[in-house]
Amino acid sequence: MSERIPILKMGPFLLVTIQVELHDQLVLTLQDDLTEQVARHRAQGVMIDISALDIVDSFIGRTLAHIASLTRLLGASTVLVGMRPAVAITLVELGLTLPGIRTALNVERGMELLQRLVETDPAAGSPSDAC
Amino acid sequence: MRAEQLPIRSPDDVARVRQAVRSRAQAMGYSVVEQTKLVTAASELARNTLVYGLGGSVEMQELEDGFTQGLQLVFEDQGPGIDDLDQALTDGFTTGGGMGLGLSGSRRLMSEFDIQSTPGAGTRVAVVLWKRAGARR
Numbered sequence: 001m002s003e004r005i006p007i008l009k010m011g012p013f014l015l016v017t018i019q020v021e022l023h024d025q026l027v028l029t030l031q032d033d034l035t036e037q038v039a040r041h042r043a044q045g046v047m048i049d050i051s052a053l054d055i056v057d058s059f060i061g062r063t064l065a066h067i068a069s070l071t072r073l074l075g076a077s078t079v080l081v082g083m084r085p086a087v088a089i090t091l092v093e094l095g096l097t098l099p100g101i102r103t104a105l106n107v108e109r110g111m112e113l114l115q116r117l118v119e120t121d122p123a124a125g126s127p128s129d130a131c
Numbered sequence: 132m133r134a135e136q137l138p139i140r141s142p143d144d145v146a147r148v149r150q151a152v153r154s155r156a157q158a159m160g161y162s163v164v165e166q167t168k169l170v171t172a173a174s175e176l177a178r179n180t181l182v183y184g185l186g187g188s189v190e191m192q193e194l195e196d197g198f199t200q201g202l203q204l205v206f207e208d209q210g211p212g213i214d215d216l217d218q219a220l221t222d223g224f225t226t227g228g229g230m231g232l233g234l235s236g237s238r239r240l241m242s243e244f245d246i247q248s249t250p251g252a253g254t255r256v257a258v259v260l261w262k263r264a265g266a267r268r
Contacts, residue, residue: 021149024178054170057171058175085164090168093168094236095232
């Protein structure tokens, strides 16, 4: 039951690439781990790559939205990248539009977005703590 | 048309249902979008069976209507049942701390949706996605 999704620290950002089938417990563990690590590293941004996910159901979607809200309270922006077109179509029909979550097409665009968010939002984290 | 029945007794079973639906949909030649809709609806309904129905099962069956093929999924539980079906099918209504999109959302994703519930006896949800349903509308 100790299965975890790895969280990589890159400068002021935390990067998560979800490469496995998301069980409910696994995504809840990710929520706890990310919240804890954002606080510990005083991260300014979080990027979650879901390009390997072939479905996002309401539970996973809701938890991703929670993660974005939690990190915002801790001063970090969250960007979701790599959503497959079929997943986007299905999410909208399901009725889940993920308000409050910023998205980008891929990791590269996501990183640009995070950089911009950090530059334009002085409230997001404290730059002096970036390594 | 072979039917396949799977138990839904644990979160791992929910994951197994998703995998089984995905491989069946792939084998039947559904498009990627259709596969995604089927697996997503299966995930919602299997979770409902587990969380609200306190466990049950799903039966998968391939259908043929003379024009196209469909995949039918029937989720059954012997749980507490649903008192007010109209309310349960309303977007945003939930008793379990979710978003209340499981039933209403699955109904939008599928071609056919049927729900029967008897308070105190259980719930049965049957859905069908016909192949290339969008083109038939």
